[in-house]
Amino acid sequence: WEHRGKLPGEWHLTADIEYANEKLFFEEFGEVAEDYNRDKTVSTLMLRRNWEKLNLVGTARYTKDLEDNDFQMLHRLPELGLGLARYRLGDTPFYAGLESYATRFWRDKGEDGERIYLKPSLSAAFMPGSWLEIASEVALHERLYNAESEGDEKFVPEFSLGLATRMVKSFDANLWGIDRLQHSIEPKVVYTYVPDETQDDLPLFDLYDRIESQNDIGYALVNRLIARSTTADGSSLYREIFNLRLSQSYDIDEGRHNHSGDDQPFSDVRVEMDFKPSQNVSLAVDSRIPVYGASRFRTLSASASVKDDAGNAVKVQYSYKGEDFADTGPDEDLISV
16 A cells, blocks of 8 residues: 545645565565565555644554564554754754654564654854854754663763855856856865763664764865756756765774774765756766775765656666675675666
């Protein structure tokens, strides 16, 4: 059952529900690899309502394991989420935000229980001069449990400070129907700190139960090309035709203390590129390049697509995962059309 509809009072109902009692069903009737290799089904029912910056979502999610006995499969029946997008406090440079979930985790065998997750945040943005942007945020990860584990409450603070600027130059062009191009270079540096807090006595339902410690500096350099074209009625149309983002991070604790024993505080370099010379042609690349050891890609995903105005389209995608990135198995290459 797939459904997406609007209910009275601006409520929206979305359903994506499927059920099969045996893996054989997908092996027999699946038409693509993603179907006939499936080992589980996931059914989700969602009801949501938006009030400008406030978002309320109720979700029920049931997962069935088709390979093994699914008595230990964890279900969310139900989960209620309340989120507040960054909301400016009057005319001040301060913004408040909230991410919160109340979840009932249930399964036939194994630990289950209830959890309330709260993440209130307070951020500020300043622009001294007219060229530098300073953004800082203080957040708190708070978790409250009703479960069998020893721990029933834990909070972990988080702090970040970012510096960014933007250099822009515009010039005339006469290419692919483009009248003018704007090129921007945007460097950005962000420091993030999350203390190392012991959380082993808490239940382990998902990633929210273990907030990873962080003491690192992330930096990125973004190049953008914005094109301006003139439409048939004489109005201007703007679109981004090129975006290249290079990013990396440095682990301060690893650089100081060498906890891993490898003395490798720098992360992989991530290269993300989107190129759309026209509305019907696009090229995308997302890769991670290690700075230690082998110089080949750790992961690489590249795709190209072409479509016409009649609704016809073709897409070719290449994917690669190195052995040290995948949990199991050898290096993997995949070309799909």
